[in-house]
């Protein structure tokens with residue numbers, strides 16, 4: 564969950580100004596949180612408080628209406644609506660915000676069910692749901708085994724048909740689940756550490772902050788998060804978000820979600 568936020572903050576300044584450089588500066592004064600962080604916080608807050616995912620997404624996005632990079636068009640309309648309805652999105656938003664459920668729930672069936680629940684307030688298209696489930700599934704396996712090769716089951720076309728769809732080219736801006744999640748899995752497959760995974764994700768280009776968020780969310784479970792990196796990110800988050808993160812990890816450490 565923190566890994567997603569780190570990937571988002573590191574990628575924030577490259578979303579619309581991609582870099583293909585691996586050795587870019589991880590943090591500058593330009594880095595900030597974007598929609599990926601806000602939505603991840605909303606899901607964590609829903610778990611912390613027992614509220615439903617859709618209400619918390621709506622509440623947090625309204626609280627932060629103008630993040631760096633803005634919200635996507637249809638999602639922005641959903642946020643603005645007083646009676647928000649799912650709109651069959653298969654955008655990568657369902658995949659970037661899902662990570663908290665893969666930590667708070669221990670059994671795969673529960674993780675996949677909750678992943679679907681986080682998607683459906685907006686992303687009730689089958690690929691939108693599968694995008695969230697594939698990422699949550701990967702995090703679940705990474706938590707259990709810490710082994711990259713064990714998470715490759717999540718790229719099995721039988722479960723996640725998006726993985727058979729096409730060739731992927733670095734730098735292409737594709738904000739669908741089908742165009743993003745497979746790329747993130749390939750980056751994870753090649754990665755050797757948390758920081759390496761983030762650097763590969765951002766220098767791939769395209770929808771940098773969201774690729775960073777998804778890759779970061781899986782890399783956290785595989786490698787852990789170096790404290791000097793989380794420290795930089797904590798310095799860039801408002802106090803209400805920090806409180807949600809603190810509560811979430813406190814309860815994880817106490818195993819009080821189980």
Ligand SMILES: [Mg+2]
Pocket residue numbers: 597598599632772773
């Ligand atoms: Mg974003």
